Amino acid sequence: MLAGQAAARLAGAVALALLAATLHGCGKSGGPGPTPDLETTTTTITTTQIGPLPAQPELPFKPLRGICYQAPPGRSLGPQLPGLDMMQAGYEAQWGPRGRDDLGMIRTLGANAVRLYHSAGSEADTDHQPFLDRAHELGLHVLLGFHTQNLCPNFNCFEHWHRAAARGFAAGLAKNGSWHPAIKAVVLMDEPDLLNLMDEDGTPVNCTGAQARCRTRAVLSSLDGFLSAEKEANLDGSNISLTVAWSFTPRDSIDGQFTSSYVYGFQDTVVGVKSPLRVARYLPQNRAAVRKAFKSRWVHSVNVPAQWSFAKEMIADQYAPFKSHPWFIAQFTPKTDNSQDLASDLRAIEAETKNSSSQLLGVALNTFQKDYQRDQPSEQGLFGLGEIELGNVTVCQEDVLTDVQTCSEFPVYCLNASAGDHAFDVATAWGGSAHAHGSCPTSDDFFDGEDISLVVV
Numbered sequence: 001m002l003a004g005q006a007a008a009r010l011a012g013a014v015a016l017a018l019l020a021a022t023l024h025g026c027g028k029s030g031g032p033g034p035t036p037d038l039e040t041t042t043t044t045i046t047t048t049q050i051g052p053l054p055a056q057p058e059l060p061f062k063p064l065r066g067i068c069y070q071a072p073p074g075r076s077l078g079p080q081l082p083g084l085d086m087m088q089a090g091y092e093a094q095w096g097p098r099g100r101d102d103l104g105m106i107r108t109l110g111a112n113a114v115r116l117y118h119s120a121g122s123e124a125d126t127d128h129q130p131f132l133d134r135a136h137e138l139g140l141h142v143l144l145g146f147h148t149q150n151l152c153p154n155f156n157c158f159e160h161w162h163r164a165a166a167r168g169f170a171a172g173l174a175k176n177g178s179w180h181p182a183i184k185a186v187v188l189m190d191e192p193d194l195l196n197l198m199d200e201d202g203t204p205v206n207c208t209g210a211q212a213r214c215r216t217r218a219v220l221s222s223l224d225g226f227l228s229a230e231k232e233a234n235l236d237g238s239n240i241s242l243t244v245a246w247s248f249t250p251r252d253s254i255d256g257q258f259t260s261s262y263v264y265g266f267q268d269t270v271v272g273v274k275s276p277l278r279v280a281r282y283l284p285q286n287r288a289a290v291r292k293a294f295k296s297r298w299v300h301s302v303n304v305p306a307q308w309s310f311a312k313e314m315i316a317d318q319y320a321p322f323k324s325h326p327w328f329i330a331q332f333t334p335k336t337d338n339s340q341d342l343a344s345d346l347r348a349i350e351a352e353t354k355n356s357s358s359q360l361l362g363v364a365l366n367t368f369q370k371d372y373q374r375d376q377p378s379e380q381g382l383f384g385l386g387e388i389e390l391g392n393v394t395v396c397q398e399d400v401l402t403d404v405q406t407c408s409e410f411p412v413y414c415l416n417a418s419a420g421d422h423a424f425d426v427a428t429a430w431g432g433s434a435h436a437h438g439s440c441p442t443s444d445d446f447f448d449g450e451d452i453s454l455v456v457v
Helices: 003-024 089-095 102-108 129-137 158-173 211-232 264-274 276-280 287-297 308-314 342-353 423-430
Strands: 041-046 064-068 113-115 141-145 183-190 241-246 300-304 327-332 360-365 384-398 405-416 451-456
Touching (some): 064 141, 064 342, 089 405, 102 129, 129 141, 129 158, 183 327, 211 241, 211 264, 211 276, 211 287, 241 287, 241 327, 264 276, 264 287, 264 300, 308 342
Parallel strands (some): 113 141, 241 300
Antiparallel strands (some): 041 451
16 A cells, blocks of 8 residues: 555665764865765664544534635646546545545644535546545545536526436435435535536536526526425425535625625525526426425535635625525635644634524535646645656546546655645634645654664665
């Protein structure tokens, strides 16, 4: 297991021993020292390695301490981009205990949840249950994300969200006739206000009317399609929260009640569910089911690329009209210029969740790992990638137009918190650690508790 780590650590130990032997024979400056007698030095190094995280008890969902799990493999941009669906079984060498154990690292950081973005609608031919089983074993709640850049002609997403949900249930989102127990919430769309949806020919959908109407129709129809698929699968989703993660962009709500506001999407959903045909020109196939799900299962959410003090002012302090529903920060993106005290922000967010008058559930932090599949690595990411190769993944992506699947192999590298941003801040705030099974070795972190005898002549 992790033979690449062992080799690299052993090589490092050999280099240190060689250096020590060389220095042993050095004389004082000013001239060559005496030639030492030939001798053999044996150095015994007791080595240690953290194993995969064992099973952990499930933690309460509130306060939510989530990590957005985006971890593209490889350390450079290649000819083929890796599949977006991190839940697929092909990524097991990254998130699983027989590989890098990313889910174990997420729990070790102190998190109680993991958010995914493309687990329904982008790939459904590989098994998704092993990821969910491992998350459940570690007591992690899963925030399941639909692939938003999907087909949604005229912003009516019913058909394709229905299909994505049905295929997802068959691929492991359902288990033994019920929702998989690891799944706590479903994020139906990510930033639909950007209108980042596709027409049936693969081009962006053209919004011919008011943008607020287009985005609201997309949200209502995706919810309608999802609920229809859930009913057909005979799944009881009463304990599964539903949400849409809006962008942190000030906009006017569809009814004009909020102008240049960050809670526009919350209001869009409220009035859209109440009067879908009038507000969004959409007639749900099961209006009663949509209303019931919104009343009993809906949670508002928003992506926040700002400090907590600003988000509190713009959202938390203006949340009174929506207090019948809880809310959470679906993607909290910290600054990378050292101007933000992230640990303090995370503590303040958690303190807000404990305020009896607050409906805030918590936060999902963006993002687990830097993305190297671009010209320059992304700035965001708790972890960078080290140089030690741990194995390979073969992962797939489907063309949403044709269902043709493209699969490619990528190397898996160890996790380097020092090459990332804010991992130590998160561990500090949440009482965890940024060092776990998949971490790159340090000079005092060797392999598997075995004694390695190095003979230097």
